[in-house]
Amino acid sequence: MIYLDNAATTPLRPEALEAMLPLLTETYGNPSSAHAAGRRARAALDEAHETVARCLNGAPREVVFTSGGTEAINLAIKGAAWAGKAHGNQIITSSVEHHAVLHTVQHLEKFGFEPIFLPVDRYGRVDPDQLDAALTDRTVLLTVMLANNEVGTIQPVEELVARVRRHKGILIHLDAVQAAPYVAIDVQRLDVDLVSLGAHKFEGPKGMGALWMRHGTTILPQQQGGTQERYRRAGTENVAGAVGLAKAFELCTRERPETVGRLRRQRDRLRDAVLRVPGVEMTGHPRQRLPGHLSVIARDTDGVSVSLALDLEGICTSTGSACTTGSTEPSHVLSAMGYPDEEARGALRISLGRQTTDEEVDRATEIIPETIARMRAAAGDLAADPLGQEVGA
Template sequence: MIYADNAATTKMSPVALAAMLPALEDNYGNPSSLHSVGQHAAELLQSAREAMARCLNCKPREILFTSGGSEADNQALLSAAELGRLKGKKHIISTAFEHHAVLHSLKRLEKQGFEVTLLPVGPTGTVTAQQVKEAIRPDTCLVTVMYANNEIGSILPIEEIGAVCREAGVLFHTDAVQATGHLPIDVKAQHIDMLSLSGHKFHGPKGVGALYVRQGVPITSLIEGGAQERGKRAGTENVPGIAAMAAALEDACAHMEENRAKVTALRDKLIAGLSQIPHSALNGDPVNRLPGNVNFCFEGIEGESLLLLLDDAGICASSGSACTSGSLDPSHVLLAIGRPHEVAHGSLRLSLSEWNQPWEIDHILREVPRVVAYLRSMSPVWKDLESGKKQFML
């Protein structure tokens, strides 16, 4: 099988596995225990915290370990909202194409009396720092803008947005789940107050992530209990998962430039080939996008049928976020960039990693046009489009 769904999850790297096994076999103690076995685990936990801090250019104590990106997003937003409420500030700015971990948290906050402004993202899927600046009000308590979109791969101007927020004295959070390990991140230089990440997006294990919180920013606990993570996230730490995640991130950052160059070349070849399919369209910024992200709409077909036939052809792909793959509704991301419902239903996301090979791209470029043509040959909608009964949208 050709695995081209790395935005959904990645295979664990040998480096991550090598870091995880000793934590399972030898350093299995509870890091909160005072005996030597527990303290060996605590040392491993601290080493992982220091390694991740080096990758993000922050202090180790500013790293808070979580179960993944969704928990980190929730904790960041709910903490900022609570701080805003105490100050009488109940306005939050975000974008229309955030991950549902952010959007659903914002819906929850709206029910609690907060006002949310969702900035439009335009046809290439981005917002500008000027948009953010114009949306900030005296009662704004938080700006949360994703680093790079998980479906269409567009990279947002995080440093510029961060500078605007810092000047205005507004907290800035970014969901960097798709960007971490693939794009250079410097939370100090980019004026980031909080940042969410998830280990399984850069060849670490599932079920573990982190929230960077700039020192001095108050954090609200989502899980009450013990005093782990400086009292901000109760529950015995997942030491094997954390050790593996830290090792995976260090490895990804050490090889970032060479991996980006390789994956970008594969991505561009794939985009050029799929662009030859009639009535197709690339979604997202054609240049300023994640190295491995390719997202297309094909008019006249359904994305679900496309995925199933590609799976039969030995290609693992998706139609968008894995978190909503069971939904019959079209992608909110594609609707946000202006794709009509009918077109948004026919989307395909191929997300590559440094482990993909050129021959795999050749195979994808043979199979996708064949499957698209096959599905169109059976589609009444396509017949209406060809006959002129309906107008092409792409």
């Protein structure tokens, strides 16, 4: 099997598993317990906070561990919206966000919040001038993704932040779940208030995430219970998960420059081969995009069928977001980028990962273009002869 769906999830890296195992077996104490077993678990949890903070250039107490990217996003958006309700009710986001953001913002609409979904260009980028025009004295939050999961486009975050900072009292949340493995996140330089991470995108454990929140930022906790995570996220902590996330994030941060260079080379090789097939075009930004991410539209094909055909050849890919697989709805991302449903149907996402080898890319470079070409030819035959009759029969 050649796994080229790293935007959906990545394998747990062995170093993270190794770091987690003692926390699941020997060091099983509750970090809130005062005894030795509890203190050992607390020390491991504290170290995980320190590691994640170091990778982001933040402070350990600014890190809140969660059950994944989705929970971090919910905590950031709902927490910031409710905390800011006295000042305003407007939340600005983009129309290409992950459902974890879109559905959370839409949910808040039921409680009197007013969402604004900024349009994007053909490449999936928000225009900073349009953000400028949308900002009002009722705006309490901008929530935007650093990189898009379906088309890999990286948003011009620095310019967007600069526009928001001309106003007072607006919080900025960055959904960095998809970007974190490949884009360095320095929270001081980026000047944001909240950053969401999901461990399984950078070879950490699934069901584990983190929200970084700048010291002094007020958010309303979204679950009530104990005093864990400095009152911001109640519930006994998943210490093993936090340690696994921290280990994976630390290694990913250290190796990032080398990983990015290799992935870019591998992706470009695959891209050149795939784009040689007639009727195939790349979606998303040609340069401002994640390094191992290749998203295309193959005209006159159905992405689901192409992805299934590739699966039969032993290659795992997807049509877009893993969260919408099985849905017959066209991608909201491609739709916002201006692709008609008929074209968006042919979407295919190929996402390489740190563990992808050159040999796998060699094989994929042969199989993927061949499969797409075959599917296009079959679709053409069907269109010309829908009943499958022999020509001339």
